[in-house]
Amino acid sequence: MLAGEPRAIARAITLIENDAPEGHDLVRLLYPRSGRAHVIGVTGPPGAGKSTLVNGLTSAFRRRGRTVGVVAVDPSSPFTGGAVLGDRVRMGAHAQDAGVFVRSMATRGQLGGLSRATGDAALVMDAAGRDVVIIETVGVGQDEVDIVRAADVSVVVLVPGAGDDVQAMKAGIMEIADVFVVNKADHEGADELVRAIAAALALQPASDGAWTPPIVKTEATTGLGIDDLCAAIDAFEAGGGGRGRRAQARAEHRLREVLAQRAVEDVARRLPPAAFEEMTARVARREIDPYSAAGALIAQAWPVQA
């Protein structure tokens, strides 16, 4: 896996995803070997063409001789066959290139949460020597936005027409962008969208030496503007942003997340087997409220010591 062998990377991610003790041992081994990759978060509303853009970015980085890992947080449904089919479809032009590794994550049924699973997949790709790790999410949900916020550089993709400008502004993703992309720039309304973003940015309180997010126009389907996007990402890194800048925030996010999960597991382990179920039934019957119920379970699991 450390040599970058794709099947070994895939197996390692699966092992960690399943939240088994072997997976945690693997994280322990890989963690000191990670931290070298440049983590790029890409987010935006559904239909903004993020996947095509990420494909284009991947090609651009490959042309520059850099290896790429992609973690795509794809809302998936049991109806569609979910994430596995998605990987094969997404690989597209890169299917034969060992320098590209793509992993789709389902947003449902992740043990311990989407954010933990995404972070672990990125960690494996990082430790496996990928120069660039791109994390792609649909930027509407809270978890999904938080994932991208923790990247070294956050790219927000918007698109003219599909939902109005106000929709984009309301999407809660304006304030996390280090770089804006107006994709489908050949569509009507692209220039208006660029102006609307610029106007929204102008309303932000100015701070000395602060980075002003550039707005890059792209046509992901033809590749137009992709090199400009790479340049904007590089400029952000060169300007004191970029790699390592958010390491502290990312570490805190991950530690909090794992701590919450582990704490609940620890409570569960110290309680009698049926305690949680019985308390749930009492909450459902409205005999006790969730706050009191949680307090009672914690007090039972971890009695205060004299």
Add this chain to the structure above:
Amino acid sequence: MLAGEPRAIARAITLIENDAPEGHDLVRLLYPRSGRAHVIGVTGPPGAGKSTLVNGLTSAFRRRGRTVGVVAVDPSSPFTGGAVLGDRVRMGAHAQDAGVFVRSMATRGQLGGLSRATGDAALVMDAAGRDVVIIETVGVGQDEVDIVRAADVSVVVLVPGAGDDVQAMKAGIMEIADVFVVNKADHEGADELVRAIAAALALQPASDGAWTPPIVKTEATTGLGIDDLCAAIDAFEAGGGGRGRRAQARAEHRLREVLAQRAVEDVARRLPPAAFEEMTARVARREIDPYSAAGALIAQAWPVQA
């Protein structure tokens, strides 16, 4: 508040939202008085016209003499003034009607998580005697889908054209629908979308006596189809679905959520003040992985007793 006075409801929600001890006391008092409201979850991708549809549903329930509370999970941005402005805009025709109460929730910066805050707001409206509580979310994020999944009846709103059918299927919201709405039914492609949903439903494994989600065509802006939607919601409830059916699942969801939050707080309280920060710094420097770090913090907070 129990008499349904809007300003008192608003203050109660704010108190609970802030996650202060007084808020928890209030939940304790209100919890036994809740559980009567019919909780309707409405979700769908951005731009599907959910807000207009919820407004139409609200009018329809008011015509039937039922009081309504709306919890709108609106991704909001500091750029737009956020949720407070939203409430006033959303109230629209119902601004003068004491039988309607609307509360928008920001998706960011909720202490203890979006799902907890949403559940608490719905609880207050329920205890305040609202007959119907409608929870509206943008159904793309994991949290947002989970919120709607826990409602007595889940309505999924799709729209022709805005993103293709595959987008809708991929949105991870197909499988949670008790009722489908094809909104903007006058737009091109509405009938194709109805057929695509029906085809996707036909692929589901059949089970004896299982509810087949009806597909209701609406034009939220004109009110067309809103009565059909009310009828579909009532039919779901009459058919053994509906009120109380998901009480157990909802109780478990809320208990887990509060338990995770409380457990982390309990760890933090028992640790020396700087312990979490120091551990975060060590994780950021890659001296320790997040799993080992979380384990160490928990072991320090709650030493295993001899």
